[in-house]
Amino acid sequence: xxxxxxxxxxxxxxxxxxxxxxxxxxxxxxxxxxxxxxxxxxxxxxxxxxxxxxxxxxxxxxxxxxxxxxxxxxxxxxxxxxxxxxxxxxxxxxxxxxxxxxxx
Numbered sequence: 001x002x003x004x005x006x007x008x009x010x011x012x013x014x015x016x017x018x019x020x021x022x023x024x025x026x027x028x029x030x031x032x033x034x035x036x037x038x039x040x041x042x043x044x045x046x047x048x049x050x051x052x053x054x055x056x057x058x059x060x061x062x063x064x065x066x067x068x069x070x071x072x073x074x075x076x077x078x079x080x081x082x083x084x085x086x087x088x089x090x091x092x093x094x095x096x097x098x099x100x101x102x103x104x
Contacts, residue, residue, distance in 0.1 A: 001085045004078035007031045008060065008070055009092040011039045019095045020050055028084060029053065030074045034060040053077060 005027050009016050011034075020029055028051040033041060036059050044054055057073060060066045071089055078084050 001026070002081070002083040003027045003086040003088065004081075004084040005029050006071070006074040006078060006087060006089045007092055008067070008074070008090070009037075010034045010060070011037050012092045013039055013041065013043055015095060016092045017043055017047070019090075019092065020044075020047060020052065022095070025049060025051075028078070028081065030078050031055065032057065032060075032070050032074055034058070036060070 003026060005019070005023065007016060007019065007029065009031055016031060030053045031044070032055045033039065035056050037056075041054060041056075044052060055073070055077070058066050058070050060070055074089070075087060078087055
């Protein structure tokens with residue numbers, strides 16, 4: 001049983017790397033990077049022992065219909081692997097970009 005983390009990203013590759021590092025190998029990653037982004041994706045391709053699928057299919061406009069298109073695209077890709085049972089749709093901003101040291 002695998003869990004699929006579907007990530008809609010733009011430019012914060014460091015934060016995406018932290019998300020991937022946080023989860024163990026029971027998770028597979030389906031990452032869509034905005035087609036408008038010129039961010040270097042090389043660090044994502046160097047990660048070992050994780051299943052990472054990277055796409056750059058759509059120009060994403062926040063609060064536009066493209067968010068729905070990208071979400072459905074990632075779900076479709078994740079459904080191709082029948083081992084994926086649970087799906088988590090997040091953006092790269094849904095994970096703190098700095099370690100949390102206190103709550104109050």
